[in-house]
Amino acid sequence: MLMDSVKLDYSLQTEAKSLIHTVFGVSNGFYIKNGWNVLPYKVPYSDNNSNVYLPELNYINIFGSYIKVSETDRVLNMSESAQCKQTWVKAVSKALHTNNLFAPLTENKTKQLQKEYIELLLPAVKKIKKTISIYKNKTFKITVIPTQFGVGLSFSILRKDKLTSKTLDIDIKIRNDAPSCLLLEGLASSISRGLYEQDVKNVGWRETESISDFITKYLLDCKDYTPTLAKISNKNIKVLEESLTT
Numbered sequence: 001m002l003m004d005s006v007k008l009d010y011s012l013q014t015e016a017k018s019l020i021h022t023v024f025g026v027s028n029g030f031y032i033k034n035g036w037n038v039l040p041y042k043v044p045y046s047d048n049n050s051n052v053y054l055p056e057l058n059y060i061n062i063f064g065s066y067i068k069v070s071e072t073d074r075v076l077n078m079s080e081s082a083q084c085k086q087t088w089v090k091a092v093s094k095a096l097h098t099n100n101l102f103a104p105l106t107e108n109k110t111k112q113l114q115k116e117y118i119e120l121l122l123p124a125v126k127k128i129k130k131t132i133s134i135y136k137n138k139t140f141k142i143t144v145i146p147t148q149f150g151v152g153l154s155f156s157i158l159r160k161d162k163l164t165s166k167t168l169d170i171d172i173k174i175r176n177d178a179p180s181c182l183l184l185e186g187l188a189s190s191i192s193r194g195l196y197e198q199d200v201k202n203v204g205w206r207e208t209e210s211i212s213d214f215i216t217k218y219l220l221d222c223k224d225y226t227p228t229l230a231k232i233s234n235k236n237i238k239v240l241e242e243s244l245t246t
Helices: 012-027 059-066 082-098 107-131 160-164 182-199 205-219 235-244
Strands: 005-008 038-040 052-054 067-069 074-076 139-147 153-155 167-175
Touching: 005 107, 012 052, 012 082, 012 139, 012 153, 059 082, 107 139, 107 182, 107 205, 153 182, 160 182, 167 182, 182 205
Parallel strands: 005 139, 038 052, 139 167
Antiparallel strands: 067 074, 153 167
8 A cells, every 4th residue: 555645846836826826716705705814915924824915916917818807806717728727827937936026945945844744744644544434545645835925725625536546635735934733724624625515515615614623623633723713804704794785
């Protein structure tokens, strides 16, 4: 049987892809609807990793014709072809490079982070396989992608069709200022969110997040973990609800 593994992947391209993912979340209203604050990248980081930080780039020029404009908002079209999405990656990569916003990791820093991620995630995988039977005989291949911008944490989602494979590939993106323990939340969310969404139709983000918060704190034994639902702001949600009723 293959061994569980954790590796680090960081490049200008991974940074660009992460930023594109974040821009979609801002454009379609996901972050504001769920209580995140979207802030300029240059403001000082706070200890709230649910803030979303964006560099000041000309996104209208970068995404151009891929932005649908309605009377009320601009929304990026996520249904575009793979070729179009590759065009976005090239454009965002160029913008980051031109504006000196990409800082590659040194070899020593890469080794240090990879060691830290392995020591944190492999014991967590062991607990998951011991506790949740559907993962008992699976091999986990986790790729951690550090990011400079965007949300503190994001991750790929496992769904039922993936469970037919003996090897489970999971990507976890974590912002540089976020504590490494958030990787445990990323792992917990990846293994639970997709399955629960398929079992319970029309389930909301807060319901799935409460499950991953519980797994992170009590199954993966992250004692100092503050649940995401305890950190996000309800102010944005209240303002949004009021605007929809006026």
